[in-house]
Amino acid sequence: MRTGADEAAAPKYSHVERERRFLVERALLPALPPAHVLIEDRYITATRVRLRRMTDSASGEIAYKLAKKYEADDPLARAMVNAYLTAAEYEVFAALPAALIVKRRHALPMGGAEFAVDVFSQRLEGLVLAEIEAGDADALAAIPIPPWAAREVNHDARYQGGALAALDRAAAALLIAAR
Incomplete structure (x- = not known):
């Protein structure tokens, strides 16, 4: 029988997400x-679990998912699990x-690849991050740094989703200003 410690060390139903992240120079x-989207x-709160609602601006279509990213020695390759939810299931988790x-x-093509550019709002207004995924470590390493980065x-934990979510407005303003 698998234990919680087993699952934390090697999540059974996960996939490895290989991505690089960039702080974007908005003027460039x-x-x-x-x-x-x-x-x-x-x-x-008190978990590594993320509940996501995604609304497509073109179609108005909404998707919901529950995700967990696991700790890893290599921030470029992290185990992750996703479960897609119904609207009713989403509402149950949203009450937590x-x-x-x-x-x-926004999807931004560049040099045969496609970057996901995230423009933050509310207390993180002014922060823009980009990420790109690849199927393996070599392909990921071969992606050039975009000229607008x-x-x-990747190695700065302050720019991970959970860390950004924990910031209050003042701490967010300091992070954004520091660039």
Whole structure:
């Protein structure tokens, strides 16, 4: 029988998400396409679980999912599990105490790849991050740093979703100003 410690060490039903993240220099960013996905992330208090509501700006279609990213020695490759939910299931989890992050995600093609550019709002207004995924470590490493990136932030835990969700307005303003 698997235990909680077993699951934390090697999650049985997870997949490895390989991604790089960049802090974006907004003045250098090309015009973003108007189509986007509005993402509302609820980081459930005292857990590593994220509840996500995604609304497509073009179709109005809404999707819900519950996710957990596991700790990893390599921030470029982390085990993750996702479960898609119904609206009713989402409402059950949404009743739990959580910290909210709201952002618009735009797809931005560059050099044969597609970056996801997240434009944050509310207390994180002014923060723009980009991420890109690849199927393996070599392909991920081969992706050039975009010219509009201020710097790569994969190894800076302050730019992980859970850390951003924990910031109050004053701490968020300091992080955004520090660039």
